Amino acid sequence: MQQGHQSWRFDNKPVIVASAAVGGPFEAQGPLSKDFDLLHGDLWLGQASFEKAERKLLEEACEVAIRKAGLQKKDIEFFLCGDLMNQITASSFAARTMAVPYLGLFGACSTSMEGLALASLLVNSRAGRYVLCGTSSHNATAEKQFRYPTEYGGQKPPTAQWTVTGSGVAVVAPEGEGPRVTGATIGRIVDMGITDPFNMGAAMAPAAVDTITAHFRDFGIFHEEYDLIATGDLGKVGHHIAKDLFAKHGMALPEEKFVDCGLLIYGPDQQEEVIAGGSGCGCSATVTYGHILNRMKQGELRKILIVATGALLSPITYQQNDSIPCIAHAVAIERG
Amino acid sequence: MQQGHQSWRFDNKPVIVASAAVGGPFEAQGPLSKDFDLLHGDLWLGQASFEKAERKLLEEACEVAIRKAGLQKKDIEFFLCGDLMNQITASSFAARTMAVPYLGLFGACSTSMEGLALASLLVNSRAGRYVLCGTSSHNATAEKQFRYPTEYGGQKPPTAQWTVTGSGVAVVAPEGEGPRVTGATIGRIVDMGITDPFNMGAAMAPAAVDTITAHFRDFGIFHEEYDLIATGDLGKVGHHIAKDLFAKHGMALPEEKFVDCGLLIYGPDQQEEVIAGGSGCGCSATVTYGHILNRMKQGELRKILIVATGALLSPITYQQNDSIPCIAHAVAIERG
Numbered sequence: 243m244q245q246g247h248q249s250w251r252f253d254n255k256p257v258i259v260a261s262a263a264v265g266g267p268f269e270a271q272g273p274l275s276k277d278f279d280l281l282h283g284d285l286w287l288g289q290a291s292f293e294k295a296e297r298k299l300l301e302e303a304c305e306v307a308i309r310k311a312g313l314q315k316k317d318i319e320f321f322l323c324g325d326l327m328n329q330i331t332a333s334s335f336a337a338r339t340m341a342v343p344y345l346g347l348f349g350a351c352s353t354s355m356e357g358l359a360l361a362s363l364l365v366n367s368r369a370g371r372y373v374l375c376g377t378s379s380h381n382a383t384a385e386k387q388f389r390y391p392t393e394y395g396g397q398k399p400p401t402a403q404w405t406v407t408g409s410g411v412a413v414v415a416p417e418g419e420g421p422r423v424t425g426a427t428i429g430r431i432v433d434m435g436i437t438d439p440f441n442m443g444a445a446m447a448p449a450a451v452d453t454i455t456a457h458f459r460d461f462g463i464f465h466e467e468y469d470l471i472a473t474g475d476l477g478k479v480g481h482h483i484a485k486d487l488f489a490k491h492g493m494a495l496p497e498e499k500f501v502d503c504g505l506l507i508y509g510p511d512q513q514e515e516v517i518a519g520g521s522g523c524g525c526s527a528t529v530t531y532g533h534i535l536n537r538m539k540q541g542e543l544r545k546i547l548i549v550a551t552g553a554l555l556s557p558i559t560y561q562q563n564d565s566i567p568c569i570a571h572a573v574a575i576e577r578g
Numbered sequence: 579m580q581q582g583h584q585s586w587r588f589d590n591k592p593v594i595v596a597s598a599a600v601g602g603p604f605e606a607q608g609p610l611s612k613d614f615d616l617l618h619g620d621l622w623l624g625q626a627s628f629e630k631a632e633r634k635l636l637e638e639a640c641e642v643a644i645r646k647a648g649l650q651k652k653d654i655e656f657f658l659c660g661d662l663m664n665q666i667t668a669s670s671f672a673a674r675t676m677a678v679p680y681l682g683l684f685g686a687c688s689t690s691m692e693g694l695a696l697a698s699l700l701v702n703s704r705a706g707r708y709v710l711c712g713t714s715s716h717n718a719t720a721e722k723q724f725r726y727p728t729e730y731g732g733q734k735p736p737t738a739q740w741t742v743t744g745s746g747v748a749v750v751a752p753e754g755e756g757p758r759v760t761g762a763t764i765g766r767i768v769d770m771g772i773t774d775p776f777n778m779g780a781a782m783a784p785a786a787v788d789t790i791t792a793h794f795r796d797f798g799i800f801h802e803e804y805d806l807i808a809t810g811d812l813g814k815v816g817h818h819i820a821k822d823l824f825a826k827h828g829m830a831l832p833e834e835k836f837v838d839c840g841l842l843i844y845g846p847d848q849q850e851e852v853i854a855g856g857s858g859c860g861c862s863a864t865v866t867y868g869h870i871l872n873r874m875k876q877g878e879l880r881k882i883l884i885v886a887t888g889a890l891l892s893p894i895t896y897q898q899n900d901s902i903p904c905i906a907h908a909v910a911i912e913r914g
Contacts, residue, residue, distance in 0.1 A: 243705045248655065248679040250705050291898050319584065320764060327892065328664040329685050334767065336891035338903040343584040343764035345692060346665045346890070348682040356681060360696070366704030369579045369586050384797060421815035428679035431670065554664065554682070562627050567674040 246460025248428050251273065255422040256365035257578060259415045262313035263532030264303040265524075266381065266407030273509045277532035278408075279306045285382055285407060293327065294410075296380035299524075300325070300336040303347075303376060303409035305529075311413040313372060318342045318413070320360050322375040324353040325523050326405075328387065332378050340374070346386045350475050351446075352429065352552030353377040354410060356569040359426035361414040362573070368416070376411025376531075379522030386524060389441070401441040403521035405478045406507060410527025420578045421538050423520040424545075427457040427572040431554070435565045439555060442566065443480025443504075443518055446551040449568035450476060456551055457572045458493075465495050470544045472534060474526035474550035474570070475504035477519025504531035526550040538577055545576040582796025584764050586842070591758040592701035593914060595708075595751045596647035599868030600639040601860075602717065607843045613868035614641045614744075621718055621743060622782025628719075629663065632745075635860075636672040636815035639712060639745035643867075647749040649708060653748070654678045658697050658711040660689040661859050664723065668714050674876065676710070687782075687810050688765065688888030689713040690746060690863035692908040695762035697750040698909070704752070712747025712867075715858030724775070724893060737777040739813045739857035742843060746863025757874050757914045759842030760881075763793040763908040767890070771901045775891060778902065779840075779854055782887040785904035787823045788813060790842075790885055793908045801831050805879045808870060810862035810886035810906070811840035813855025839865035862886040876914055881912040 245251040254484035262279045270281040275351035280302055287295040300323070308315060321340050323333035324347035349356040349509045364370040382392065384405040384575065390396045432449040460463055467470060476484055481502045488495050503526045504519035530548050537543050551570040560566075581587040583860050593619035598615045606617040613903065616638055623631040636659070644651060644827040649656045657676050659669035660683035685692040693711035700706040726732045752761065768785040794800055801807060812820055817838045824831050839862045842857035873879050887906040896902075 243703055244655070244707070248880065293894055294900060320581070324682075324684065326665075328894065329662075329890065329892035331890070331892045331895050334899070334903050334905075335895070337905075338767040341766055344767050344905060345696070345764060345819045346660075346684040348660065348664065348684045355637050360681070363699070363703065363705055365703070367579055367699065369699055369703070371580070428681060429677050430677055431674040433674050476842065554665065554667070556665035558629055558665050559665065559671070564671070567670050568674075569670075569680060 248456050249460035250363060250426045252366040252425055254422055256362040256414045257418045257420045257422050257426055258412045259418040259420045260307045261412040261436045261531035261535055262303045262307035262310060263410045263528040264299050264408060265528055269408055272507050272512060273318045274507055274533045277536050292380055292382040296332045296378055296383050296567050297335045297389050299409040299570045300332050300378040301339050302307055302526055303411045304336060304340060304374060307411045307413050315340060318372050318374045319370045322357045322366060323377060324348045325378045326350060326384055345410035349569060350552030350554050351415060351521060352550040352569050352571050353523050355548055355550035355573045357569040358412060358573045359571055362423040362426060363413050365414050365416050371416060373414045374411060376524040377410060377527045378409035379405050379524035380492045381405045384522055393438050398438050398517055400517060401479050402517045403443060403519050404502060404516040405522035406520045406524040408524035408528040410524060410531035412531055421535055421575045422578050424574060425461060425574040427453055427460060429453040429569040429571050431567045433565050435522060437565050439560050442553040444483055445553055445566040446568040447476050447480040447483035449483050449570040450549050450551050453570040453572050465499060468545050468547045471495060472548050475521040476502045476551060478502045479518050481505060548573050549571045582588050585796035587701060588698050588759055588761060589751060590702045591760055592698040592750045592752060593754045593756045595756045597711045597748040597867035597871055598639045598643035598646060599746045599864040600635050600744060605744055608835055608843050609849060610843055610869045613872050615751055616657040620912045625863050628716055628718040632668045632714055632719050633671045635745040635855050636668050636714040636742045637648055637675050639646040639747040639822045640672060640676060640710060641747050641809045643747045643906050647651045651676060654708050654710045655706045655819040656700060656709045658683055658693045659713060682870060683767040685905060686888030686890050687857060687859050688907050689859050689906050691816060691886035691909045692885055694748060695907055698759040701750050701752050707752060707819050710747060712745060713859040713863045714745035715741050715860035717741045724803045734853060736853060737815050738853045739779060739840060739855050739860040740852040741858035742856045742860040742864060744860035744864040746860060746867035748867055757871055758914050759909060761910040763789055763796060765798060765905040765907050766790040767903045767905055769901050769903045773901050775896050778879045778889040780819055781889055781902040782904040783816040785906040786820050786885050788863060788908040789908050801835060803844050804883045807831060807836050808837045808884050811857040811871045812838045812887060813840045815854050816870050821823035884909050
């Protein structure tokens with residue numbers, strides 16, 4: 243199964259038998275609104291706190307995906323999940339509701355593909371038949387935990403990104419109808435010394451480039467293999483840096499093929515809030531499990547590489563003057 | 579590879595080719611001090627913060643284990659790690675130092691066996707040859723993050739436990755000398771409605787019982803299979819509850835065979851600080867990768883089951899009146 247230095251080749255090609263994307267009110271105004279299975283009119287989802295609302299987003303995404311797969315909760319054998327909350331409580335509380343064996347993950351915004359890579363590994367090696375993987379983020383819980391109280395109305399620099407309120411999950415199985423996972427590349431930490439938590443796109447871009455390059459090397463392929471290479475949430479700043487780095491290494495990726503989930507999810511009229519682009523665990527998760535897999539089902543895409551990027555800092559490491567360690571995990575998916 | 583509902587059988591029996599345990603000053607005073615590879619005289623480890631000290635503990639444990647395995651950092655193909663810090667920063671920063679492909683995990687104090695189960699899965703399914711897994715905790719970082727500033731001198735109830743300052747890691751490989759991992763059982767969340775963060779042993783005990791029972795069921799075995807069944811960190815209160823639950827279910831475990839890492843690591847003269855027992859990710863990790871594997875090497879133990887228990891709460895969920903979701907993951911190890 244191991245392929246090259248840091249990749250896995252899934253010979254049994256695990257199938258994404260169903261996926262689901264649930265979003266909030268701001269995502270409902272974006273250009274991908276039709277790709278969500280469920281959209282909420284307010285950030286609270288009828289819950290007593292934003293944290294409980296995030297948990298609810300994730301639980302709903304799980305329910306929808308399981309229903310779309312024609313399954314019931316009890317059919318799920320393993321649940322792999324993580325999020326941005328301290329001690330990934332959105333995931334653990336959703337796992338309590340799911341009541342199935344649970345493996346908690348943390349890769350910040352790279353968690354979506356860390357989960358899909360591991361879920362595919364389980365299915366490919368016959369360690370599980372129905373494996374659920376997913377992640378969530380919530381704009382208000384992330385602002386509260388990582389930045390300033392929103393009530394301060396603090397100004398943000400032009401490199402800041404907007405945390406997606408949303409959850410994306412997938413059900414992976416050995417057989418069935420749906421896109422197939424053919425391989426994965428697990429990222430190394432890349433840290434270029436950036437310390438500004440309002441410029442995570444720039445911090446994460448070299449990690450994305452490192453993982454994509456490793457993926458090409460391990461599988462002996464180049465971008466021609468894919469119709470689409472989508473990074474997680476580099477935003478405007480990080481996307482440009484990534485493009486420049488590829489060009490500098492003589493590996494320029496075609497403009498139309500290299501996209502970023504953080505640039506797809508919101509429209510030009512949302513620019514004032516979004517600033518440099520979308521971010522958060524829910525960004526690559528909802529865009530991939532909603533929009534991109536829908537495009538694949540519609541026959542627009544044959545083979546894709548999703549490269550979820552994560553900035554592994556915490557408020558404590560920032561306060562202690564540490565730079566931002568970043569990572570990216572890539573998963574290759576082809577039409578079923 | 580899947581065995582029953584929630585377990586994995588590792589037919590290739592991955593080998594723990596080396597393991598390491600690093601501890602702090604209080605662990606150095608305990609009865610297992612000789613089982614640590616490295617012990618520190620002060621909690622700071624010469625670092626500018628306790629968080630950086632915890633990172634250092636983990637980095638040292640990795641270095642020692644890799645050296646004991648006769649390897650170099652670059653030989654490690656995947657690093658699976660997690661800890662209790664918000665956004666598991668001890669692990670991610672250690673992964674930066676390791677500079678190898680990294681998968682971040684979170685299972686609170688169950689992380690040690692979540693990591694060993696997944697590392698063994700990777701090796702067993704030929705997704706990696708040398709896989710490093712581990713975890714850490716630090717008394718001062720945990721007190722600061724989860725409880726009150728130590729300077730307050732707050733009184734603790736008799737059910738409170740003492741977070742271990744330590745790190746335990748293991749190098750898992752397809753062949754070599756050492757104990758072999760034969761199976762794992764992945765836990766479900768069990769939440770009996772306990773809300774007191776100073777009584778985590780009681781909260782976690784039912785999860786340990788649930789996982790051990792599932793392990794016996796999935797493999798069609800009973801306690802006779804093992805010379806030792808060691809839970810992670812139930813402490814006095816949780817250990818008694820677990821014993822009672824087994825007895826109530828007509829499955830009483832022999833007294834001498836059923837132990838708890840949180841009761842092994844400190845001595846009677848440390849009672850005043852320790853109260854109900856040791857806890858923290860480093861508890862089951864250092865006791866297993868140091869003391870218990872040493873006993874196995876010395877021929878005292880033939881086959882063991884390590885059941886790491888985790889309380890998946892956060893200060894936010896506690897403040898919002900949520901109860902404590904708990905989990906336990908079990909890994910079976912036999913003499914090589």
